Amino acid sequence: MGTLVxxxxxxxxxxxxxxxxxxxxxxxQMAYLRYMGPVPEIVYLxxxxxxxxxxxxxxxxxxxxxxxxxLVPLLSWYEREIMDLSDIIFTGNPEPFPLVLLEGxxxxxxxxxxxxxxxxxxxxxxxxxxxxxxxxxxxxxxFWGPVRGDVLETGEFHFAYIGEEILHYxxxxxxxxxxxEQDLQQQDPESGVIxxxxxxxxxxxxxxxxxxxxxxxALRLDVPRRAQLLRVILAEMERIYNNLHFFSMLSKTTxxxxxxxxxxxxxxxxxxxxxxxxxxxxxxxxxAVGGLRRDLNVDILPTMLSNLQRDAIDYxxxxxxxxxxxxxxxxxxxxxxxxxxxxxxxxxxxxxxxIKRDLRVHHPYSMYERLSLEIPVRTGGDALARSQVRGEALxxxxxxxxxxxxxxEPEEIAAASPTSQPELADGLGWTEGPRGSxxxxxxIRNGLLERVKIKSASFSNWKVFPLTVHSSNMMDYAINxxxxxxxxxxxxx
Amino acid sequence: MKNWTLKxxxxxxxTTKWPASGENDGQDxxxxxxxxxxxxxxxxxxxxILKCPTRAFSTKTGVNDEESVALDYGRCINCQIxxxxxxxxxxxxxxxxxxxxxxxxxxxxDEGVNSRENDELRSRVSSIFKGSLHVRHVDAGSCNGCESxxxxxxxxxxxxxxxxxxxxxxxxxxxxxxxxxPVVPQMKGPLLRTYEAMPRPRFVIAGGTCPISGxxxxxxxxxxxxxxxxxxVDISIPGCPPTPAAFIHGLLLLTDRxxxxxxxxxxxx
Numbered sequence: 001m002g003t004l005v006x007x008x009x010x011x012x013x014x015x016x017x018x019x020x021x022x023x024x025x026x027x028x029q030m031a032y033l034r035y036m037g038p039v040p041e042i043v044y045l046x047x048x049x050x051x052x053x054x055x056x057x058x059x060x061x062x063x064x065x066x067x068x069x070x071l072v073p074l075l076s077w078y079e080r081e082i083m084d085l086s087d088i089i090f091t092g093n094p095e096p097f098p099l100v101l102l103e104g105x106x107x108x109x110x111x112x113x114x115x116x117x118x119x120x121x122x123x124x125x126x127x128x129x130x131x132x133x134x135x136x137x138x139x140x141x142x143f144w145g146p147v148r149g150d151v152l153e154t155g156e157f158h159f160a161y162i163g164e165e166i167l168h169y170x171x172x173x174x175x176x177x178x179x180x181e182q183d184l185q186q187q188d189p190e191s192g193v194i195x196x197x198x199x200x201x202x203x204x205x206x207x208x209x210x211x212x213x214x215x216x217x218a219l220r221l222d223v224p225r226r227a228q229l230l231r232v233i234l235a236e237m238e239r240i241y242n243n244l245h246f247f248s249m250l251s252k253t254t255x256x257x258x259x260x261x262x263x264x265x266x267x268x269x270x271x272x273x274x275x276x277x278x279x280x281x282x283x284x285x286x287x288a289v290g291g292l293r294r295d296l297n298v299d300i301l302p303t304m305l306s307n308l309q310r311d312a313i314d315y316x317x318x319x320x321x322x323x324x325x326x327x328x329x330x331x332x333x334x335x336x337x338x339x340x341x342x343x344x345x346x347x348x349x350x351x352x353x354x355i356k357r358d359l360r361v362h363h364p365y366s367m368y369e370r371l372s373l374e375i376p377v378r379t380g381g382d383a384l385a386r387s388q389v390r391g392e393a394l395x396x397x398x399x400x401x402x403x404x405x406x407x408x409e410p411e412e413i414a415a416a417s418p419t420s421q422p423e424l425a426d427g428l429g430w431t432e433g434p435r436g437s438x439x440x441x442x443x444i445r446n447g448l449l450e451r452v453k454i455k456s457a458s459f460s461n462w463k464v465f466p467l468t469v470h471s472s473n474m475m476d477y478a479i480n481x482x483x484x485x486x487x488x489x490x491x492x493x
Numbered sequence: 494m495k496n497w498t499l500k501x502x503x504x505x506x507x508t509t510k511w512p513a514s515g516e517n518d519g520q521d522x523x524x525x526x527x528x529x530x531x532x533x534x535x536x537x538x539x540x541x542i543l544k545c546p547t548r549a550f551s552t553k554t555g556v557n558d559e560e561s562v563a564l565d566y567g568r569c570i571n572c573q574i575x576x577x578x579x580x581x582x583x584x585x586x587x588x589x590x591x592x593x594x595x596x597x598x599x600x601x602x603d604e605g606v607n608s609r610e611n612d613e614l615r616s617r618v619s620s621i622f623k624g625s626l627h628v629r630h631v632d633a634g635s636c637n638g639c640e641s642x643x644x645x646x647x648x649x650x651x652x653x654x655x656x657x658x659x660x661x662x663x664x665x666x667x668x669x670x671x672x673x674x675p676v677v678p679q680m681k682g683p684l685l686r687t688y689e690a691m692p693r694p695r696f697v698i699a700g701g702t703c704p705i706s707g708x709x710x711x712x713x714x715x716x717x718x719x720x721x722x723x724x725x726v727d728i729s730i731p732g733c734p735p736t737p738a739a740f741i742h743g744l745l746l747l748t749d750r751x752x753x754x755x756x757x758x759x760x761x762x
Contacts, residue, residue: 102679109698111714120714125682146683147631149662151643154632154680175679176634179715193544194572195709201638201734245641258497264648265507271645272519279524281736282638285572318495487638 003217003428004128005053007471011066014059021046026055027341028068030439031078032453033061033086038115040086042069043453044075045428045441050362054428056441075343077463085111100174100492102126111182112451122179122194129172134160135205139167146175153488161474169469171462176492184452189215189442190289192449196440197284199454200442200490202245204431205231205238207440207456207490208287213365214440214452215289217425219418226411227291228367232404233298234283235366235431236397241270242434244312246485247319250387253478254328262315266308273304290415298405309398316391329384333468333480336381343467344460347436348393349484352378352385359432371403383483390485393434421447456490508652511738512751518738519650519658525590526731527576528760529564529602533583538562544578546570549710566592566600566758567705570733589760593730593743594753597721600705600731602758616749618694619727623748624670625657629667629691630700634674634710634717638734639701643671645737658744664690669747670724671698673734675707675717688724696747698728700740705729 009017018028029045039060046055059065067090069076080099087110090096101107104127109118145156156172180199184192196211197204209231215225223231248263271281277296278286286292318327335345337442340353350357358375360368376392378385420476421444429440443451465484472480511518528547538598542550542562552560576586632640647660661667664687676684688695695725699705699720707718720726730743745751754761 091589105679107714109753122678122714124678126679146680147629147664147687151630151640151660152632153640154634154683175683176632176674176677177679177715178634178675178677178710180710181714183710183713191546194570194574198570198636198709198733201636204638256497258501261501261649262504264645265650267643268648268650275521275523278501279573279748280524282641282734283524284733285524293573318497318500322495322497359718373545464594487637489635 002053004426006056006058009057009059011059011062011074014068015066015071017057018071021055022071025049028072028075029054029437030453030455031075031082032441033082033088033101033112034443034451034453035112035114040088040113040489042082043441045439056426061088063087064089064091065332066090073342074460074463076304077459097130097354100177102172103172111179112207119298120323126175130157131158131170132168134168136162136167139163145172155488159474164473164475166469166472166474166477169466171466173462173488174492176488178493180493181452181454184449187449188447189219189444189449191451193287193289197277197287197418199493200456200487201282202242202487203238203433203435203438203490204282204284205234206285206431206438207454209235209366210347210429210431210438210440211442211452212287212289213429213431214427214442215429215444216415216427217429218425218442218444219421221290221415221418222414223291223366224412225367226408227413229404229408230292230296230298230413231287231294231366232368232371233301233401234278234286235433236400236404237270237274237277238283239393239397239434240308241267241274242485243390243397244270244483246390247315247387249482249485250329250479251319251325253482254325256322256325259319259325266312266315269308271300273308276300276304288414292413295413298408301401301405305398305401309395312394316394326384328389329483330382330474332383332476333472333483334380335384335464335468337379339467340381340464343464345464346430346460347457347463348386348389348435349436349461351389353381356388359430359437363430365430367404367407370407371400373400383479386483386485423488436460438490454493456493458486458488459491461486502598507649508655509650512741512745520588520590520736520738523588523590523736524571524573524586525588526571526592527573527584528587528589528714529758530583531561531563531602533581534562535581538580540578540580541575541584541594544574546572546574547702549708550575564602564758565706565718566602566755567597567729568702568708568729570702570709572733587760590732590736590739591742592732592755592760593728593739593746594755595728595746597705597726597729598718599755599757600729617697619747620749623750625659626748627659627667627743628669628671628744629661629664629687630671630673631684631687632673633680633704633720634677635701635703639673640733642737642740643673643700646740651737651741653741656741656745660688664688665692667691667695669696669698669744672704672720673700675703675710676715676720677710677715679715681723685723696727697724698730698743698747699726700730700743701735702731702733705731712761716731
């Protein structure tokens with residue numbers, strides 16, 4: 001089965017087409033700019049439902065296109081990114097401010113435009129952002145960041161608040177924008193995996209694997225079963241250490257110091273197991289297009305993981321009977337199912353709000369269809385619900401590794417090289433990482449990457465997060481943020 | 494209700510004794526920087542130069558006009574691709590990771606510079622901070638791998654505080670600026686403003702391969718070419734990311750509490 005069906009739509013029919021797709025129960029996943037020769041087009045990726053091919057809807061980009069953000073709010077950030085990096089305007093976008101390129105910065109030419117002859121550079125210095133006007137008296141403004149306390153990723157957060165109550169919250173990300181999508185252009189598809197693994201350090205596998213799957217889809221490579229199963233083991237190892245980190249941070253923000261230390265120590269143990277397995281604490285340098293770079297010594301896993309699992313269960317059990325911790329999570333940062341769906345929540349954030357969607361089950365890849373997996377779901381939509389689905393995902397990762405190990409048979413771990421290469425090939429790859437869905441769309445022309453689009457889980461969840469902060473209180477902010485388990489590197493790219 | 498105090502006490506001590514004693518630095522089986530012996534290269538072989546994704550290898554011309562290959566660890570992201578592509582034993586995997594150096598030249602194999610001397614005054618000043626060192630971290634465009642390892646320094650296994658080293662919330666009371674990421678255009682301003690806010694004397698650490706050379710993000714419209722063109726760098730800690738032990742080694746090296754192991758690209762076992 002292919003991964004994509006393609007359709008073209010005229011700009012004048014775009015809104016109608018979007019409306020009818022929504023009525024059919026489809027969900028938009030992302031939108032991006034791509035050039036077909038000198039002609040720019042906007043590509044919308046649409047999930048048509050479990051086990052169906054994704055729909056790639058393209059519209060020839062004119063200087064002005066109707067914004068779909070009113071119908072599909074999750075598309076707003078994609079439209080803003082396209083507006084930043086091209087001269088296309090989406091009329092009717094409800095927040096037409098800079099997103100990826102911050103105020104004060106400018107480009108010498110357009111990043112994806114093949115007709116541009118200028119040397120491409122980003123220059124300037126960041127200036128204060130445009131913010132919504134808050135019409136109330138005695139409102140205080142707090143800018144937090146871009147350099148924050150502790151060891152944290154760069155991001156700037158604006159709070160408009162009265163006393164304890166936050167009236168409005170605006171995250172300003174993309175300080176860390178590295179332009180990786182453009183870096184990948186004109187690279188050889190095999191070496192692109194090195195950069196894909198470095199889009200997000202703690203998402204090495206979900207990014208690296210989605211990239212490999214996309215290239216393999218474009219080049220029609222058959223990955224040997226053993227390599228597919230070993231990739232599942234890598235992906236679930238990533239889920240384990242990320243979720244242990246999550247509980248450590250949640251304990252930290254609820255001032256449960258010993259709980260924080262326990263979580264951090266368990267995460268350290270998981271990273272040391274990663275090193276034993278692959279030679280790298282973040283599981284880097286194992287993936288390759290077509291399979292893996294080398295076979296993995298999985299014999300060490302059963303003992304190490306059963307000890308870690310026992311201690312992780314004991315840790316989660318202890319947290320679940322700690323009243324001071326639970327009290328801070330119950331009712332904090334409530335996200336309704338409707339808002340989660342419309343604004344694009346993914347992974348544990350969606351699962352905590354009752355949305356039962358998981359790419360490992362609904363669009364299985366890398367032999368997940370051979371493994372038995374329950375999607376954890378809660379309907380509360382609060383920090384407690386998000387932590388509970390994370391806890392279940394953590395425990396089920398151990399089980400998935402066990403299942404995958406049992407299916408392993410001695411075999412090759414790399415696909416045979418393709419005999420012939422088409423002049424033009426498109427591919428789509430996706431993974432369900434610890435934070436949710438990650439998509440890579442690639443176009444390969446004459447053996448080189450022409451366009452790579454990256455959609456990280458956190459890009460989706462950052463869009464949703466502010467909606468749970470408005471009208472909440474300052475005391476709960478850090479807990480709410482920790483309960484979303486966001487990263488910035490993948491979102492900024 | 495869980496009694497976390499008792500639970501914590503029952504868990505006992507879990508902190509490694511390294512680097513004071515013992516070998517348990519938490520890096521078992523981590524693949525480190527490749528060792529490079531250019532004298533074992535095949536004549537005119539350029540495999541590593543062609544395969545390296547970050548252009549860490551280059552050719553240089555010697556006194557007799559013969560070309561040889563040089564390796565810059567300041568561009569190395571430990572991806573091990575060169576080891577796999579090397580037709581001889583000139584490049585081999587190793588477990589060597591604590592590559593923190595006071596001089597950028599020390600990261601280069603075959604540079605011919607062996608810079609054991611360093612600025613004596615700076616060295617005397619930095620040893621004042623032997624007992625207590627406060628670090629302000631700035632993420633100038635990293636992938637979050639370095640942040641994850643810096644956060645790991647405070648976990649019970651490494652327990653950085655036992656060494657008298659602390660992260661500070663503000664640059665105003667920091668002794669060291671520890672920078673991660675290649676310094677992308679949008680982070681240049683915030684980085685320099687953070688440095689300006691620090692009291693003197695102040696030190697700068699480039700934590701990871703990105704802030705040393707920008708690699709692998711030293712291209713495109715929003716890449717960076719590292720810290721050196723913006724600020725004076727006192728310690729370079731290569732690695733993608735450096736392991737927690739490599740970060741500890743670099744922080745201790747700043748205050749002369751540990752020896753530098755890499756000199757002119759050669760590693761002391």
